Amino acid sequence: MKNKSILYVVNVDWFFISHRLVIAEEARKNGFEVIVAAEDTGRSQEIINKGIRFINLSFSRSGTNPFKEFNTLLKFYKIYSKLKPDIVHHITLKPVIYGSIIAKLLNLKSVINAVSGLGYNFTEGRINLISKIMLQLMKYGFRNKLHVIFQNKNDFQELSELQVLSPNNRIYYIKGSGVDLQQFYTTYLPSFDKIKIVLPSRMLWDKGVKEFYEAANLLRAKYFDKIEFVLAGMADEDNRAGLPASILEQWEDGCYFKWVGHQKDIFTLYKNFHIVVLPSYREGMPKTLIEACAMGRALITTDAIGCRECVDEGINGFKVPIKDSQSLANAIQFLVENPNRIIEMGIASRAKAEKEFDVNSVIKTHLEIYNSCI
Numbered sequence: 001m002k003n004k005s006i007l008y009v010v011n012v013d014w015f016f017i018s019h020r021l022v023i024a025e026e027a028r029k030n031g032f033e034v035i036v037a038a039e040d041t042g043r044s045q046e047i048i049n050k051g052i053r054f055i056n057l058s059f060s061r062s063g064t065n066p067f068k069e070f071n072t073l074l075k076f077y078k079i080y081s082k083l084k085p086d087i088v089h090h091i092t093l094k095p096v097i098y099g100s101i102i103a104k105l106l107n108l109k110s111v112i113n114a115v116s117g118l119g120y121n122f123t124e125g126r127i128n129l130i131s132k133i134m135l136q137l138m139k140y141g142f143r144n145k146l147h148v149i150f151q152n153k154n155d156f157q158e159l160s161e162l163q164v165l166s167p168n169n170r171i172y173y174i175k176g177s178g179v180d181l182q183q184f185y186t187t188y189l190p191s192f193d194k195i196k197i198v199l200p201s202r203m204l205w206d207k208g209v210k211e212f213y214e215a216a217n218l219l220r221a222k223y224f225d226k227i228e229f230v231l232a233g234m235a236d237e238d239n240r241a242g243l244p245a246s247i248l249e250q251w252e253d254g255c256y257f258k259w260v261g262h263q264k265d266i267f268t269l270y271k272n273f274h275i276v277v278l279p280s281y282r283e284g285m286p287k288t289l290i291e292a293c294a295m296g297r298a299l300i301t302t303d304a305i306g307c308r309e310c311v312d313e314g315i316n317g318f319k320v321p322i323k324d325s326q327s328l329a330n331a332i333q334f335l336v337e338n339p340n341r342i343i344e345m346g347i348a349s350r351a352k353a354e355k356e357f358d359v360n361s362v363i364k365t366h367l368e369i370y371n372s373c374i
Helices: 013-019 021-029 044-048 066-083 093-105 120-125 129-141 153-161 209-223 245-251 266-271 287-294 325-337 339-356 359-373
Strands: 005-012 033-039 053-056 087-091 111-115 146-150 170-173 195-200 227-232 257-259 275-278 298-302 317-320
Touching (some): 005 021, 005 066, 013 021, 013 033, 013 044, 021 359, 044 053, 087 093, 093 129, 111 153, 146 153, 146 359, 153 170, 195 325, 209 227, 209 325, 245 257, 287 298, 298 325, 298 339, 317 325, 325 339
Parallel strands (some): 033 053, 087 111, 195 275, 227 257, 298 317
């Protein structure tokens, strides 16, 4: 008897590896045939090595050219009509929208949409022509019996108010993609001779990279020899919110403020820092903060959708207003002046990760959803 098949559809291979690979591996162990369709950015072999079939599905994550977007829909149609998967699991916004439409046209019965944030066009209430078109497409695709996974209740509330969700949809809440608490374990903090602060993210304006740089400049005169600020992430210039590498290189001084680019080994990265900062404007549930929690690091983030769930104010970190460089600088300064609080908050972060972000719980819930589909 042929194994039931799951098709994961996601924008790029590296995102699948970081956010869903462990779930897919467990599904395979439980007898599912697993297929991944995503753009191959050079890491597809890592997926194939896990016994998972990979299909290169290349499309623009933020493209709006109607002819190119229609061609993307055709790509989805060809893959879905050929494979006829028992379950299709859409991850990231464009696969959720386009995949739902094609699944509905082909009458695929078991569709799971993972809504991990609503993306650039919804940040700060950006409702423009593109957003309106996206909403209409979502409304069409969601008028079906779908399983919809949200990472936070704000995204659910917003899609409900926009009348995207259907009474036929089954709703689940899963706090992000979880973290392996064995892989990301608590490590000793580095020497307090210099407080090291990192923002680990793609270099996007919407991640608060500018506010991080501005906060560093506000503290530069007083703390030049006492703090090191580091941006760790690739310059995603294909994204409309991406910072050009030329700007990041201008900001660098090689000592007080650095940009080290993409870091594959996140565990070693966090191990060398005292404080993890993400001043993002909006998230689903940021994996960077969840991993930092597991490693016992103090956090500073914004009181934004998705981010606020990772921090208990004053317990394992601080939440500052969005786009507020001064408040961000104030929070950093407090921790620099009170290193014992960095230690205390790190301990609280690990406790929070153990209670709320264990990847085993995330895997278990996904398998329950898959089994309910068949």
